[in-house]
Amino acid sequence: MTIANYLVLAAVLFTIGAVGVLVRRNAIVVFMCIELMLNSVNLTLVTFARSTGTLDGQVIAFFVMVVAAAEVVVGLAIIMSIYRTRRSASVDDANLLKY
Amino acid sequence: MGAIQAPSLSLAALSPLLFVFGAAAIGVLVEAFAPRHVRHPVQVALALAGMVGGFAATLLIAGTETVTAGGALAIDGAGLFLQATITGLGALSILLFAERGLDPARSSFVAAAAVPAGSPRDRELLTSERVQTEVYPLASFAVGGMMLFATANDLLVMFIALEVLSLPLYLMSGLARRRRLLSQEAAVKYFLLGAFASAFFLYGLALVYGATGTIRLSEIRAAVTEDGTGTLLVLGLGLLVVGLMFKASVAPFHTWTPDVYQGAPTPVTAFMASCTKVAAFGAILRLLYVAFGTADWTWRPLVYGIAIVSMVVGAVLGLTQTDVKRMLAYSSIAHAGFLLTGVIGLGGGTGSGLAATLFYLLAYGLTTLGAFAVVTLVRDGDGEATHLSQWAGLARRSPLTAAIMAFLLLALAGIPLTSGFTGKFAVFRAAIEVGAWPLAVVALVTSAIAAFFYLRLLVLMYFSEPAVDGPTVGVPGLPTTVVLAVTVAATLVLGVVPGSVLDLAESAATLVG
Numbered sequence: 013m014t015i016a017n018y019l020v021l022a023a024v025l026f027t028i029g030a031v032g033v034l035v036r037r038n039a040i041v042v043f044m045c046i047e048l049m050l051n052s053v054n055l056t057l058v059t060f061a062r063s064t065g066t067l068d069g070q071v072i073a074f075f076v077m078v079v080a081a082a083e084v085v086v087g088l089a090i091i092m093s094i095y096r097t098r099r100s101a102s103v104d105d106a107n108l109l110k111y
Numbered sequence: 112m113g114a115i116q117a118p119s120l121s122l123a124a125l126s127p128l129l130f131v132f133g134a135a136a137i138g139v140l141v142e143a144f145a146p147r148h149v150r151h152p153v154q155v156a157l158a159l160a161g162m163v164g165g166f167a168a169t170l171l172i173a174g175t176e177t178v179t180a181g182g183a184l185a186i187d188g189a190g191l192f193l194q195a196t197i198t199g200l201g202a203l204s205i206l207l208f209a210e211r212g213l214d215p216a217r218s219s220f221v222a223a224a225a226v227p228a229g230s231p232r233d234r235e236l237l238t239s240e241r242v243q244t245e246v247y248p249l250a251s252f253a254v255g256g257m258m259l260f261a262t263a264n265d266l267l268v269m270f271i272a273l274e275v276l277s278l279p280l281y282l283m284s285g286l287a288r289r290r291r292l293l294s295q296e297a298a299v300k301y302f303l304l305g306a307f308a309s310a311f312f313l314y315g316l317a318l319v320y321g322a323t324g325t326i327r328l329s330e331i332r333a334a335v336t337e338d339g340t341g342t343l344l345v346l347g348l349g350l351l352v353v354g355l356m357f358k359a360s361v362a363p364f365h366t367w368t369p370d371v372y373q374g375a376p377t378p379v380t381a382f383m384a385s386c387t388k389v390a391a392f393g394a395i396l397r398l399l400y401v402a403f404g405t406a407d408w409t410w411r412p413l414v415y416g417i418a419i420v421s422m423v424v425g426a427v428l429g430l431t432q433t434d435v436k437r438m439l440a441y442s443s444i445a446h447a448g449f450l451l452t453g454v455i456g457l458g459g460g461t462g463s464g465l466a467a468t469l470f471y472l473l474a475y476g477l478t479t480l481g482a483f484a485v486v487t488l489v490r491d492g493d494g495e496a497t498h499l500s501q502w503a504g505l506a507r508r509s510p511l512t513a514a515i516m517a518f519l520l521l522a523l524a525g526i527p528l529t530s531g532f533t534g535k536f537a538v539f540r541a542a543i544e545v546g547a548w549p550l551a552v553v554a555l556v557t558s559a560i561a562a563f564f565y566l567r568l569l570v571l572m573y574f575s576e577p578a579v580d581g582p583t584v585g586v587p588g589l590p591t592t593v594v595l596a597v598t599v600a601a602t603l604v605l606g607v608v609p610g611s612v613l614d615l616a617e618s619a620a621t622l623v624g
Binding site: 019026029030033039042043046049050052053056057059060063064065066068069071072075076079082083086087089090091093094096097098103107108109 | 224225227228229267270271274278281282285291292293295296297298299300302303306307310313314316317318320321324325326369370373374
């Protein structure tokens with residue numbers, strides 16, 4: 013197995029996540045797509061840690077997991093609060109702020 | 112296996128950060144253990160003590176140039192200047208947060224964020240004394256993250272700092288007492304787009320790590336100088352820049368800015384517009400100068416283009432706005448473009464762009480904080496009156512408020528004898544010195560366009576008939592009065608006698624890595 017395979021897989025996952033953020037309408041699904049992007053970065057980091065022979069990449073991957081967990085706490089709290097008021101988590105329904 | 116070596120840690124160099132993070136951590140404990148009625152004064156005092164302590168610490172250790180915490184933090188002239196700016200502006204923002212005299216609802220912040228907006232319980236709580244005091248520790252954490260962001264010497268620390276400053280801001284923008292739906296919507300938008308942008312930053316980090324085998328800025332610089340730049344590295348740099356530009360609300364990554372600035376509680380908007388901008392530009396300067404300073408062809412065209420887009424978008428779309436907060440948001444986008452002119456003026460490290468950008472950040476932060484403080488004063492029965500038409504004839508209702516706003520708007524437009532003029536002059540000169548005169552020409556033209564919408568509000572305040580059921584101008588309590596006095600005085604002083612502060616920025620303009 014070459015390193016390139018892992019990098020391409022990670023790039024594909026990152027792209028799927030990024031496209032998902034742009035096209036999906038439910039805030040929870042958008043958020044899951046962002047998590048997919050973060051995890052594809054983790055795969056990239058671990059692959060590079062192997063290819064460059066350093067440990068930094070693996071350590072960063074742990075930090076990313078911690079940050080992602082903190083982001084989940086904050087994000088779900090915000091999405092919950094808006095859902096309680098509107099009974100909807102669609103990002104299209106949240107359209108009071110424009111122009 | 113050898114024993115793990117403890118990294119070198121200079122507590123003196125870290126003391127500004129320790130003050131702010133310490134206050135934030137104690138604030139969490141206060142929130143958990145202090146009875147509700149004493150929480151508000153205690154939290155305000157604690158947050159202010161943290162910021163002022165941090166500010167004093169930066170002054171005490173001024174002149175330090177060291178790389179500490181195992182190489183993760185670079186405490187240097189520019190870093191300390193930015194930390195002092197952030198803590199100073201942070202302390203003023205805390206004062207705005209603490210204002211209890213203006214709103215009949217006693218605070219800009221919600222009484223209990225968990226109660227659904229519009230429910231009977233929510234209406235009951237609207238006029239209660241209760242307030243969500245968590246905003247003070249949250250603001251302290253955000254300020255700590257910003258200070259870390261401006262001194263990060265390593266891409267991982269930069270990423271962690273980015274999150275430490277962002278996560279509290281996402282929450283704080285959803286905590287408005289009135290118009291809660293708008294506020295919550297702003298929080299969702301800010302959160303989703305912010306998390307999206309930090310994923311790009313992170314992917315950029317991974318690519319740069321893959322290309323150079325390191326995340327330390329100085330080692331990246333060495334690798335770039337030695338091995339040249341490959342596709343992977345340039346791609347990674349591009350993604351890092353996207354992530355940072357998002358935080359600095361630079362067009363074309365600005366789409367969140369008007370919505371969040373409008374929806375968030377105005378004191379939080381003031382905090383975001385001033386402190387976040389300073390921190391984000393601190394990180395941009397450090398990344399571009401320390402890590403990629405020897406290969407500036409990799410970022411110069413990119414930043415050049417983004418600066419033009421940002422100035423044009425901010426100035427032109429600002430013309431069409433009908434809401435004061437949205438207008439100030441577009442003004443902040445245009446100013447981000449002007450700041451990037453100063454970043455271009457860095458040259459290969461020989462230009463005067465660094466000092467000019469530092470000065471501009473200080474001047475812009477103070478002015479914009481003052482402008483948002485004025486916005487908190489103009490209110491009607493439903494909270495703040497932010498629609499432009501409601502500001503018509505404000506000078507007749509309250510000459511002093513209108514005069515303060517007019518002065519701050521002139522400073523934002525860059526009229527001589529205000530800090531805005533000095534700052535713009537400095538960054539444009541820096542850009543021209545390194546041969547980027549086309550950029551300076553665009554900047555001048557867009558300044559003129561932007562001046563139109565500042566002056567439009569000014570004309571509206573002074574030469575229109577006040578509406579019959581127009582807004583009232585609240586009498587500010589002590590905290591807001593202090594903020595207005597400080598920001599107006601600073602805007603005037605930095606415009607009339609800017610010499611000593613310019614010299615200070617000049618002598619602080621060093622980055623170690």
